[in-house]
């Protein structure tokens with residue numbers, strides 16, 4: 001199964017993509033995690049992406065489209081994958097269409113996790129991220145077993161630079177301007193599924209599974 005996760009920053013894409021990847025036994029591909037890993041490792045790509053990310057802006061399409069096209073062509077994606085944070089613009093969606101067509105495949109569903117802006121602002125301040133393995137927690141809604149430490153790999157958890165309140169507002173504006181049009185894009189292709197992302201994480205997960213297995 002080939003899935004795309006859509007939704008505002010903080011809607012729960014990463015949380016649900018990780019759950020779905022486990023359940024469906026397919027890779028979870030997060031472009032945000034790929035960029036953060038590149039920044040951590042000091043690569044050229046990381047250096048180019050960092051200033052955009054810190055400002056809450058999107059990294060230019062040309063830095064992300066080929067990267068994803070290469071990633072989904074890898075062997076471990078033969079049975080499917082979950083794209084989290086890509087596409088984020090119409091040109092990225094068109095590049096993805098081209099890449100999946102070239103592989104002789106198709107996207108099965110675009111899953112839109114719907115959460116209003118007010119709820120996003122509260123959520124982001126409490127998000128804690130593991131920059132080592134990409135796991136995501138929330139101080140209140142999904143705390144780690146030991147405060148400040150990743151359950152999965154034991155690395156310290158951090159408040160992402162781009163989760164500070166002033167950057168979150170910019171990211172929401174960018175989302176509405178550049179990414180929200182994708183909801184219509186996939187609706188027209190008849191592969192859009194929308195779930196209510198204000199529910200508990202378990203309920204959101206079960207709604208997504210029901211929709212993609214229908």
Ligand code: ADP
Nearest residue numbers: 009010011012013014015127137138141200201
């Ligand atoms: P995204 O990948 O869309 O940016 P995340 O999956 O990282 O979003 O979720 C953002 C924050 O909200 C995280 O701290 C996460 O633990 C929390 N979260 C995710 N889903 C829910 C939910 N249904 N209810 C409450 N908090 C949630």
Ligand code: AMP
Nearest residue numbers: 031032052053057058059064085086088
């Ligand atoms: P995320 O982890 O998905 O919230 O992404 C964090 C940041 O990485 C975003 O605010 C962007 O700056 C950058 N980013 C991630 N994915 C993309 C993408 N598909 N296109 C452009 N920028 C991206």
